[in-house]
Amino acid sequence: MDLRQIMEEKERKKLKETERAEGADLMETKEKPCILATIGQEGIYKCFASCIEKHFTIINSDTFVQERELLVHKIQAIFVLGQSIKVDHSLLQSLPKLKVVVNGGVGVDHLDIPLINSFGVKVCNTPHVVDNATADIGMGLMLASARKLVQGHNFSQYHESESLLESLLGNDVSGATLGIIGMGRIGYKVAKRAQGFDMKILYHNRHRRTEEEEKAVGAVYCEKMEELLKKSDFVMLVVNLSPQTQKLIGAKELAMMKPSSTLINISRGLVVDQDALLDALQRNIIKAAALDVTYPEPLPRDHPLLSFPNVIVLPHMGTHTVETTRVKVETMVINALATLNGEQPPNEVKI
Structure with a gap:
């Protein structure tokens, strides 16, 4: 290749580089x-x-x-x-x-x-994006309610004595029975986490999980929701909101739960009849409630649910990480x- 050809080749390369750069600039300014x-x-x-x-x-x-x-x-x-x-x-x-x-x-x-x-x-x-965070908040609410973490924090801030109060006695989660209503993706992840606490796991779902899936988390299927409500120490709601699930838990269902049980809602506020829940708490029909969701959201500051020491209410922050x-x-x-x-x-x- 002579000198002229070398120079022409350099010019062609230079022209191509210029065109490429101009194209890139055009893409950037598009x-x-x-x-x-x-x-x-x-x-x-x-x-x-x-x-x-x-x-x-x-x-x-x-x-x-x-x-x-x-x-x-x-x-x-x-x-x-x-x-x-x-x-x-x-x-x-x-x-x-x-x-x-x-x-x-x-x-x-x-x-x-x-x-x-x-x-x-x-x-x-x-x-799928929110599954883990939502399952985590469900477990967090259950632990916080059972072990009275909020009350313990308040005691540390405002205590007038050095001794723990009898009212701060909590309950063990390990070995207790967890009833999961709605064993979809999130409900199944809750079951996996609960298995780590050696909990007995019951679940109610529109469609039963496979035997292999049940065995993997040690879950027992309840064809009727009533059976789950009667046997569970903690009832966790993990259903989608639909016309069929609106006010799924009302006065009738709350009356079926143990007086020592706790209701946990990480689905949607309207899945629970809040007036019925308020009445159940006032009459000690159930022991406690832990809610990530309500209606409206957030609750008004003077809402009666916020006045109960045995109720935890979060501002729908289950996926807030x-x-x-x-x-x-x-x-x-x-x-x-x-x-x-x-x-x-x-x-x-x-x-």
């Missing part, structure tokens, strides 16, 4: 798809916004309200965490380019899926990207 989301205390926390901003331009709900006319034609996806954005007919009608509503979490009872689908818009959620929330947001992004790229999203919810 406008990202716009999504509507609430970034801040009532939606997706700011610390997770960067997970989204790699792929999307975020239009905060406050900005959308202020500049609605300029932004309605840009939004292609909505990210809903909790009930931060109300996806109603008016909003759907105003967003002609909307392709997907992605919910952070499993429960989509706050979304009108048939209505959303009628606009040609898909609905996705983030199943750094690790779970990060994966939740990342899964929301994956679903949105797939939909906007014309692919089938991995977690579409169909009715």
Whole structure:
């Protein structure tokens, strides 16, 4: 190869490198798809916004309200965490380019899926992501209630004597009977954890688990929920909210439980008739309750349930961990990207 050919080859390489660099710049400057989301205390926390901003331009709900006319034609996806954005007919009608509503979490009872689908818009959620954190909070509530951890903490803060009070006597979890109502993914993970405490595990489910699955966690199936209620020291609710499970636990069911038993709810507040629960606690029909979910959420500060020393009420924080929330947001992004790229999203919810 002579000098002229060498120089020409160098020029060709240089030209290709320039074209490649220009192409990269063009990709970087290409406008990202716009999504509507609430970034801040009532939606997706700011610390997770960067997970989204790699792929999307975020239009905060406050900005959308202020500049609605300029932004309605840009939004292609909505990210809903909790009930931060109300996806109603008016909003759907105003967003002609909307392709997907992605919910952070499993429960989509706050979304009108048939209505959303009628606009040609898909609905996705983030199943499996929340399983471990929710199972953990169930065990945490059971332990905290049985061993009176909240009362013990309060004693440390405000005690007037050095001696522990008789009222702080708790109950052993090890060896006790746990009844799980709803042995889906999360319920099964609860059973695995309870097995580590040598608990006797009963469960009631629409569909019985396989014999192999039952043996793996030492669980015994109760065809009728009544049998589970009568035998359990702790009753944990892990069902989805549906018309069939709304107020699943009412006065009749509470009356079947042992006077020494504890009700634990990590599903949805409406699964329990709160008025019936309040009455059962006032009349000592059951010993205690530990709730991650209520209606409304949070409860008003003067709600009677908050006045009972034997009741623990959390503000629906079962999935409220750094690790779970990060994966939740990342899964929301994956679903949105797939939909906007014309692919089938991995977690579409169909009715």
